[in-house]
Amino acid sequence: MNRLYHVALSPFCRKVRLTLAEKKIEVELVEERYWDPSPDFLRRNPAGKVPVLRMDSRLMAESQAICEYLDETLPNPALIPADPEARYEVRRLCFWFDDKFNAEVTRPIMNERVWKKIRKEGYPDSRAVKSGLAAVKFHLDYMGWLLDQRRWLAGDVMTLADFAAAAHLSCLDYISDVDWNRSANVRDWYAKIKSRPAFRSLLADQLPGLPPSPQYALLDF
Amino acid sequence: MNRLYHVALSPFCRKVRLTLAEKKIEVELVEERYWDPSPDFLRRNPAGKVPVLRMDSRLMAESQAICEYLDETLPNPALIPADPEARYEVRRLCFWFDDKFNAEVTRPIMNERVWKKIRKEGYPDSRAVKSGLAAVKFHLDYMGWLLDQRRWLAGDVMTLADFAAAAHLSCLDYISDVDWNRSANVRDWYAKIKSRPAFRSLLADQLPGLPPSPQYALLDF
Structure with a gap:
C-alpha cells in the first residue's frame, strides 16, 4: 500500500x-x-x-x-499540459502559491491561528494575522484577474496550478479566513474544484480541538 | 536581444x-x-x-x-535528464537548495552581511549570521554524503541541481562564508563546476563598495 x-x-x-x-x-x-x-x-x-x-x-x-x-x-489525467509555454505558466503559478502566497498569507495566518494553538506555543500575534489578511486580498484580486481571461488559473484546462492554489485556500477556509464575496470568479472557480471527487478527502479532515468552520465542507458556500 | x-x-x-x-x-x-x-x-x-x-x-x-x-x-545540453526517477531527484535537490538551504543559510547570511549594508539598514544581527553558519555545515556534510555515491549531486551527470547548489554557494563564497576544507568531495565538485565557461560571468561580478573575497574568482582555491 x-x-x-x-x-x-x-x-x-x-x-x-x-x-x-x-x-x-x-x-x-x-x-x-x-x-x-x-x-x-x-x-x-x-x-x-x-x-x-x-x-x-x-x-x-x-x-x-x-x-x-x-x-x-501516471499521465492520465494530465495535470501539466504538453506545450512548453503552457507548462511554464503552470509552474510559474505553482511557485506563485507555494512561495509568495505561502510566505505572505498561508504561513503567517496558519502559524498564528492553528500551529501555535496545536503546539501550545502561546497566543496569536495579531500583527502577523492582519498582514496575512491584508495580503490575501491582493492575491484574490490577482486570481480574479487571471480568471477573467481563462477558465482555470493557468489556461483553459484544469492543472496542477489550480490544485496548488486550492490547497492553500482550503487551509484558510478551514479556519474561515477567505472572503468568498471578494471575487465572483474566484468563488465559482473554487466551487468547481471543491466539487471534484478528488477534494472529498480534504473536506473530511477534522483536527482534534479545532473543528472546521461551518462552510468548509459545503459545496454551496 | x-x-x-x-x-x-x-x-x-x-x-x-x-x-x-x-x-x-x-x-x-x-x-x-x-x-x-x-x-x-x-x-x-x-x-x-x-x-x-x-x-x-x-x-x-x-x-x-x-x-x-x-x-x-533548448534541450542541448540537457540539464534535466529524460528518466522520470532521475528528473525527480534533480527537482528534489533544486527545491532542497532553493527552499531549505535558502531559508537556513543563504537568506539569513546574505540579508545580514550584504543586503543590510547595501540598503543602509543598520548592523548585521550576529545571531542570524551564526545560525546560518551553523546550518551550512549540515548542508556541506549532506552534499559530501551525496557526492560519496555520485559524480554530481543528482547522479552521474551534471544537472540543474548542481547549478542550484552552486548558485547558492557562490553567493556565500563572494563574502567568504564557505569552509572549503570541510569536505574534499564538495571542494572538488565546486572546482569542477567553477571552471566551466558558464561560470565566468558570475566570477566577474563586482558589487560597488563590496568587493569579492580574494578566493572568489580563483579556480584553484
Missing part, C-alpha cells in the same frame, strides 16, 4: 493529496508530527518536511517534485 | 544565468533594485521578484519555471 506522511492542514501535503486522488492512486494517510520529529521522520526525509510519499517502497519528498513525477509516470 | 533583469548576488538569478550560459543563450544583464521597485518592475513581474527573463518579447518569472522552460525548448 502506498503511504503519504502528511499534516492535514499543510497546503503542500494537500497539493499532493489532490494529485494522487485525481489520478486515482490510493494511499494510506499517516499524520506526521513534524514539529516533534522522530528519527524515523528524518530518515524518511533528511529535509525534515512533509509531505513524504512512500510508493513501491521508494520514499519521495518535496511536493512539486512528487507531483511532477506522478504526472510523468 | 534577450534580457535578464537580475540582482548579482541572488542565487535564483544565478541559477538562471548558469542555465542560459550553459545553453549558449546570450542575454543582456539589467541590474534590478528590487527593494525599491519601479512600476515597470511590478509590470514585468507582479510577484515583485527577480529574476525576470525577457525572451522574444515574452516576460518570464520564477527561476525554476524559467529553467524548466529553457531545458524543454
Whole structure:
C-alpha cells in the first residue's frame, strides 16, 4: 500500500493529496508530527518536511517534485499540459502559491491561528494575522484577474496550478479566513474544484480541538 | 536581444544565468533594485521578484519555471535528464537548495552581511549570521554524503541541481562564508563546476563598495 506522511492542514501535503486522488492512486494517510520529529521522520526525509510519499517502497519528498513525477509516470489525467509555454505558466503559478502566497498569507495566518494553538506555543500575534489578511486580498484580486481571461488559473484546462492554489485556500477556509464575496470568479472557480471527487478527502479532515468552520465542507458556500 | 533583469548576488538569478550560459543563450544583464521597485518592475513581474527573463518579447518569472522552460525548448545540453526517477531527484535537490538551504543559510547570511549594508539598514544581527553558519555545515556534510555515491549531486551527470547548489554557494563564497576544507568531495565538485565557461560571468561580478573575497574568482582555491 502506498503511504503519504502528511499534516492535514499543510497546503503542500494537500497539493499532493489532490494529485494522487485525481489520478486515482490510493494511499494510506499517516499524520506526521513534524514539529516533534522522530528519527524515523528524518530518515524518511533528511529535509525534515512533509509531505513524504512512500510508493513501491521508494520514499519521495518535496511536493512539486512528487507531483511532477506522478504526472510523468501516471499521465492520465494530465495535470501539466504538453506545450512548453503552457507548462511554464503552470509552474510559474505553482511557485506563485507555494512561495509568495505561502510566505505572505498561508504561513503567517496558519502559524498564528492553528500551529501555535496545536503546539501550545502561546497566543496569536495579531500583527502577523492582519498582514496575512491584508495580503490575501491582493492575491484574490490577482486570481480574479487571471480568471477573467481563462477558465482555470493557468489556461483553459484544469492543472496542477489550480490544485496548488486550492490547497492553500482550503487551509484558510478551514479556519474561515477567505472572503468568498471578494471575487465572483474566484468563488465559482473554487466551487468547481471543491466539487471534484478528488477534494472529498480534504473536506473530511477534522483536527482534534479545532473543528472546521461551518462552510468548509459545503459545496454551496 | 534577450534580457535578464537580475540582482548579482541572488542565487535564483544565478541559477538562471548558469542555465542560459550553459545553453549558449546570450542575454543582456539589467541590474534590478528590487527593494525599491519601479512600476515597470511590478509590470514585468507582479510577484515583485527577480529574476525576470525577457525572451522574444515574452516576460518570464520564477527561476525554476524559467529553467524548466529553457531545458524543454533548448534541450542541448540537457540539464534535466529524460528518466522520470532521475528528473525527480534533480527537482528534489533544486527545491532542497532553493527552499531549505535558502531559508537556513543563504537568506539569513546574505540579508545580514550584504543586503543590510547595501540598503543602509543598520548592523548585521550576529545571531542570524551564526545560525546560518551553523546550518551550512549540515548542508556541506549532506552534499559530501551525496557526492560519496555520485559524480554530481543528482547522479552521474551534471544537472540543474548542481547549478542550484552552486548558485547558492557562490553567493556565500563572494563574502567568504564557505569552509572549503570541510569536505574534499564538495571542494572538488565546486572546482569542477567553477571552471566551466558558464561560470565566468558570475566570477566577474563586482558589487560597488563590496568587493569579492580574494578566493572568489580563483579556480584553484
